Amino acid sequence: MQTIVLVDDHVMIRRGLAARLAATGRFCIAGEAAALAEAQLLLENSETAPDLIILDIELGDDNGLALIGTIKERDGKKPAVLVYSVFEDPFRIQSAMHLGAQGYVSKSAGETELLSAIDAVLAGQTWLDPRLELKNTRAPDIYDLFTRREREILEMVQKHYDNAKIARNLTLTLRTVENYLSRIYDKTGAGSRNDLINW
DSSP states (O other): OEEEEEEOSOHHHHHHHHHHHHHTTSEEEEEEESSHHHHHHHHHHOSSOOSEEEEOSEETTEEGGGGGGGOOOBTTBOOEEEEEESOOOHHHHHHHHHHTOSEEEETTSOHHHHHHHHHHHHTTOOEEOHHHHHHHHHSOOHHHHSOHHHHHHHHHHHTTOOHHHHHHHHTOOHHHHHHHHHHHHHHHOOOSHHHHHTO
C-alpha cells in the first residue's frame, strides 16, 4: 500500500481527501500537516519517507512550494510531490514544476482526475491537467521573464502583502520595492495590483 502525506491548511479538505483515498484501499495516509513548519517536522521525524506528498500552495502566510526544496531522500527514496491548489495561473504552475513538483492538479478537478494525477505521479510520470496545460503553454516561461527577486515580490503581491510588508520581509526600502513592482508591471502588462494578484 502506498503512503501519502497531506499538506493543506484546511482541515475539511484534508479529512475529505484522507477519507476518500483510504476508501480506495490502495493508499495509507501517513500524516497530515496544516503549515510549512509542521510539514517539515513531520517529514523529518517520520521513520520512512512517504511515497507521495499532496501539497497545497497557500498555507496561511506560508508558500507551500517552499517545502519542495527541503524534501530529502531517505533510504534511497524521495517522495514525489503533487501540488493540489485552487490556483490555475501559469505563474504558480511553472513555479511548482520548476521547483521539482511532479504534478499539478486544480482543486476544481473531479475525483477521477485527481486519482489519475496521483497514479501518474506515483508511476514516475509528470502530470498536468490538460486544461491547465493549455493555460501554461500559452504563457511565456516565467523563469525567463522574471529575476529571482521579482518572483519573490510577485508571490508576495499574490498573497495580498502590501508594499510595506514586502519591504519588511525582504529587508528592502519601500522605494526599491516600488521599482521592482514597476518592472513587474512592464513585463506582465498588468494594469493594476488586482491584475498581478490574478496573473
